[in-house]
Amino acid sequence: MTRKELIHQIKKKKSFLCVGLDTDIKKIPTHLLDYEDPVFEFNKAVIDATKDLCVAYKPNIAFYEVLGSKGWDTLKKTIDYIPKDIFTIADAKRGDIGNTSKMYAQTFFETYSFDSVTVAPYMGKDSVLPFLEFSGKWVILLAATSNKGGDDFQYQKLEGGNLLFEKVLQKSLDWGDSENLMYVVGATRPEVLKSVRKIAPGSFLLVPGVGAQGGSLEDVCAFGLTPEVGLLINSSRGVIYSGGNSLDFATKITESALEIQQEMEKILLEKGIINA
């Protein structure tokens, strides 16, 4: 999916919500365990319940990998079930030397047809480029993550005054551009979004950490929103487990997603990005 199409979808749906499919078989409604593939049944219900309210889905690959080869079949069915006008993110945090990164890129872009994959920057340029060489696909590079451990290295001050995550942004802008490169920036540190926007004013940011991890949508938008939106806000647990163990869990999931979408619509209207 191109940047233009993504922005079109956001304006059409009045939403920049990404729903994280961190589906844990131990947390889904127990009546689904009677199905042959309970994780897929759950994902299907989540997708049906939210597809008009979100513009992206982000399966967290760890949750599928842990189930062995069956988990990868479930992932395949899930990605095939997602409507084609919704952006898909393999949250895989891969990255390795060139010939290996190329294999990871083939995995997510060809074997599984994702639009994008999250990539860790530690191994540098030649670990990221192989992903960027796939036309029409996106890299979402880790910049400043939402977890406490993000402090350990991402906020280390370099000689010259930059923090490490700022250096990651600066360097990587030579590798790709706002048409094929986004960044992960956690919602738990809205002030960081300000310095991200100085370096990467036009890039889309994937922002996890709203909801369960404590970040606020309003704060994130105050610092991160651009005239072309530039944000995908991810919610995983806050949406997909909102229905608990009830039989009509899907109704509650729609309500949770709708609540976020409405807040987003209000912000998009206020900023004049969409019209009433």
Next chain:
Amino acid sequence: MTRKELIHQIKKKKSFLCVGLDTDIKKIPTHLLDYEDPVFEFNKAVIDATKDLCVAYKPNIAFYEVLGSKGWDTLKKTIDYIPKDIFTIADAKRGDIGNTSKMYAQTFFETYSFDSVTVAPYMGKDSVLPFLEFSGKWVILLAATSNKGGDDFQYQKLEGGNLLFEKVLQKSLDWGDSENLMYVVGATRPEVLKSVRKIAPGSFLLVPGVGAQGGSLEDVCAFGLTPEVGLLINSSRGVIYSGGNSLDFATKITESALEIQQEMEKILLEKGIINA
């Protein structure tokens, strides 16, 4: 496998060779393509040909992932086929927020029974700890990798004078110890091993980049070898593809591994780590 057992195996086999199972279906002898699972047939042949000459196997997970769920079945068969007294490394370079890292740890330590997994440090302490909580298992943390892109961030100088990879070593030594934490340090920069040994004198290092990537075994040992060995030297392409497309490719693989083992034996003898 414990550190003690690993050192015992090294002394017994007079080898600290790790064979990388970066098995690419496009590069294996064509006569194997007639089998139902050509990649497994190849791995089996490699293991049979090298198991007395190496102390570790390192499947590169990307090469299995790219084949979809079948690739994970092949990985499972491969790991089950490796003799139990040989150390196994999932070269996966994972790392994510705590609950996700825990899933990745379960994947490689429980679903697939590996002894160790390679982990990327960018997300910090809480992304690494979940792996270290598995008793008897190991984290192999990326420190200074062998690729050119390693320069981009790992060699950034921090305020205070350390390079980033040195900070990774220093901080992580509070998270684990030489009984459950190793580091990836590329062979292509032997001088780096010197500064690694100042910070982590007793830790095992997994050293890729000997052979195909240009590093020399002698140089690596000069700077990295300790009285308790402290090195696992990986060779992937240089061993597993040495037999080309011939019917008796396995004979050539044994010869390639033997050549490295003999060089290692010589070094271990010279340093008085083993006796003649």
